[in-house]
Amino acid sequence: MNLRHRDRIEGDLVIEVAFTDVSLSLGEAAEPAVRGTALRLVAEESGAIPVLMHQVHGAGVELVEAPGVAPTCDALVTSQPGVALLARAADCVPVLLADPASGWIAAVHSGRPGLAAGVVPTTIARLRAHGADPSVAWIGPHVCGACYEVPADLQDEVAAVVPESRSTTSWGTAALDLGAGVRAQLASAGITDVRSVDACTREDTSWPSHRRDGAASTRFAGVIWSHP
Template sequence: MIEVAFTDVSLSLGDAAGAAVRSEALRRLAEATGATPVLMHQVHGADAALVDDHGSTEPPSCDALFTSRPGVALTARAADCVPVLLADPATGWIAAVHAGRPGLAAGVVPAAVARLREHGGDPAVAWIGPHVCGACYEVPAALQEEVVALVPEARSTTSWGTPALDLGAGVRAQLAGVGVDDVRVVDTCTREDTSWPSYRRDGDAATRFAGVIWSHP
């Protein structure tokens, strides 16, 4: 059985959290899921790492984790970026993906789907977690053009009329492009809803929440 969840501001999973705070957050996450949480050192790229030893304590530098092992809770942390969870219920393969602006442009989501397929999985369902919406994510016009040249569906305009990016729309388009049609979206803007961490709203004071996916034997 595959399960998913999105944490909120009650768990501080940011890199800036003190060791004791972060350790307590991971303990609570393990308790809630009944699985061992696995973090990644997110670098805004498109690399995906296979998790084949849930006893490892060193987070890999990547923006996607995938596994077929039960009892492992894969996490993608965010504070405006898009956490994406992928699952193939038929084989048990799962993935957690961190898709920020650079990762969207680099194709981290289709890269994660490709890695799952290389290992015998075929994700049939995806969950898109809370993220900054296209009406709130203002970017310079030149940066907008760089991204939409690669992901046209990400073009947006802020509610105040300036160039913007819709990361969620971009991710949905990429999922459709690789044949993942069952996409379930948490339709919440992190900048607008204070239940969720937001770097755009809170700057360096923002913590991180996580999209979490795990399976049971």
């Protein structure tokens, strides 16, 4: 089984979520055949067609009407059943959003720049512009606030926009808590049903971590899809 921490909710469509782990190589640097095998396994286990994005640490959101070329953005939204949206990470926060009533879903990649740029609230606004009401969110594994050391001036820069992200490492230096920042943004948007996979990617070797493994790290993905 390559999809872990699965969850599902039922509305007009059944919405399912899951997370891959270090066993599948989904990084853009992975050999095409290796990444292709990983996507095939995701497709087999979800019964949906995977859609990747070329993530650039911004706040761009793209609508997926049919599977095709991976768009350059950091969030995908769709109302199409049978399409699996993937948000990849290796310390950043993969965020999945759903409106159980309408079947609209989203996958969001929120790293430090994306948190400050507001990619999560921007995605929520995009869903609402389509008439959706995202009421459930999933937060995937990510580097914790006790492990994500940053220079003090960078901490100040991000915390000026998202105060809840200010943190301190376990060894007493300036840090950021990306998960706390995302939770604050979800709460500000009125989303209270937030389901988390409580794992720090740097500490838990079952998840890829750029902080731990550097350029050798691969990527895992948060996956969300719907079906009748």
